[in-house]
Amino acid sequence: MTALLEIRDLHLSMHSYEGAARVLDGVSLRVNKGEIWGLVGETGCGKSVTGLSVSRLLRTPPAEYTRGEILLDGTDVLTLDERQMRSLRGRRVGMIFQDPTTNLNPAFRIGTQLIDVALAAARHDPAILGLGRGAGRRARVAAARKLAIAMLTEVGIPAAESRLDDYPHQFSGGMRQRVLIAMALIGRPDLLIADEPTTALDVSVQAQILALLKQMVAAHDMGVVLITHNLGVVAQTCTHVAVMYAGTIVEQGPIRDVLGDPAHPYTQALMRAIPTRDVARGALQGLAGSVPNLIHPPRGCRFAPRCALARPSCAQPPAVHERAPGHRVACPVVEEAQHA
Ligand SMILES: Nc1ncnc2c1ncn2[C@@H]1O[C@H](COP(=O)(O)OP(=O)(O)OP(=O)(O)O)[C@@H](O)[C@H]1O
Ligand SMILES: [Mg+2]
Numbered sequence: 001m002t003a004l005l006e007i008r009d010l011h012l013s014m015h016s017y018e019g020a021a022r023v024l025d026g027v028s029l030r031v032n033k034g035e036i037w038g039l040v041g042e043t044g045c046g047k048s049v050t051g052l053s054v055s056r057l058l059r060t061p062p063a064e065y066t067r068g069e070i071l072l073d074g075t076d077v078l079t080l081d082e083r084q085m086r087s088l089r090g091r092r093v094g095m096i097f098q099d100p101t102t103n104l105n106p107a108f109r110i111g112t113q114l115i116d117v118a119l120a121a122a123r124h125d126p127a128i129l130g131l132g133r134g135a136g137r138r139a140r141v142a143a144a145r146k147l148a149i150a151m152l153t154e155v156g157i158p159a160a161e162s163r164l165d166d167y168p169h170q171f172s173g174g175m176r177q178r179v180l181i182a183m184a185l186i187g188r189p190d191l192l193i194a195d196e197p198t199t200a201l202d203v204s205v206q207a208q209i210l211a212l213l214k215q216m217v218a219a220h221d222m223g224v225v226l227i228t229h230n231l232g233v234v235a236q237t238c239t240h241v242a243v244m245y246a247g248t249i250v251e252q253g254p255i256r257d258v259l260g261d262p263a264h265p266y267t268q269a270l271m272r273a274i275p276t277r278d279v280a281r282g283a284l285q286g287l288a289g290s291v292p293n294l295i296h297p298p299r300g301c302r303f304a305p306r307c308a309l310a311r312p313s314c315a316q317p318p319a320v321h322e323r324a325p326g327h328r329v330a331c332p333v334v335e336e337a338q339h340a
Helices: 047-054 082-088 110-124 137-154 173-185 203-220 231-237 255-260 265-273 332-339
Strands: 005-016 019-031 036-040 063-072 093-096 191-195 223-227 240-245 248-254 321-324 327-329
Touching: 005 047, 019 047, 019 063, 019 223, 019 240, 019 248, 036 047, 036 203, 036 231, 047 063, 047 191, 047 223, 093 173, 110 137, 110 173, 137 173, 173 191, 173 203, 191 203, 203 223, 203 231, 223 231, 231 255, 231 265, 240 255, 240 265, 248 255, 248 265, 321 332
Parallel strands: 036 223, 036 240, 093 191, 191 223
Antiparallel strands: 005 019, 005 063, 240 248, 248 327, 321 327
16 A cells, blocks of 8 residues: 655755754655654754655755655655655645744745645645636636634634734643644645644643544544654553664654564653653763764664663664564664574
8 A cells, every 4th residue: 555655765964164964864654644653862962854845845955865666546755856745745745833833834824825835736736615617707706715713613713703803922832733734734735744732732732733634534534643752642642663873763653563562772761761850951860871863873873872782783874674564663772582
């Protein structure tokens, strides 16, 4: 079966005057409809660049894709030109960005922004507005406006019609996040990439937004990649999780397997960090050292320099082995222990 999204062995370098940082080193991930994948890991591990790559939103240069594929419904987006990409963004892939300035424009009314996104998506798929190809501009704007009201209502904005004329600053943080979800979903994408959509929110609003995301996935039969540094959020929301460390996925699989039976030493360290507080940005409790320099990364396992279990074989790139169906771990030590 063709996956909604399949990232295969993706390698990405970021060029700067200091050299080429190998920020993604063989990332592989498969997302199907109905699945909510949590992408977790410490700051700088490559979560956002992975998400942005799916929509090809990194500038090249400084970014350079050196190996791998990003298949959306079987088409490698790395082979598409900018015009083809524009027809995918918003319609096939909806995004909620981590950087707030790329999300909502403070200078425009919410309604204007939603209607613009709906009209752009409808250029590639007129059915989004429920109109035929020949519909005139006035009819399209009216239909986009109706759709904007319906989407805002669906994400739980009361009196949606009267709020179309409001500016982003007139919404609370939680309400703004709902508007962002409406905007990401107005083009009816199959895949939603949400980068830290709840990090700025207090815990109760965060729970509401996560519940809304789950509800939208069920209602629209989408696949989701939810990027977060918070394993608690993942446990609460996701069906699957991929744990990233320094540009690699060290462990991935169904949520129950990975969180119930974490195998990779790094996943275990992340789990130990949960009960105290959210995983702090930067240093992790109980884990010595810091993330490696990506211009001169360790030759083998990138986690080995911080790993209590490291042994000489870790100087080779770790092979990925399947511990249970779909539960993959990139650690030779764990595998040896399993077969011992
Ligand atoms: N535009 C860019 N130019 C150069 N380097 C970049 C750029 N964007 C990201 N990087 C580098 O790529 C690596 C991965 O960054 P990324 O933003 O994906 O991390 P992240 O996991 O999303 O972290 P956070 O949790 O802080 O959001 C980092 O080393 C970062 O410095
Ligand atoms: Mg990020």
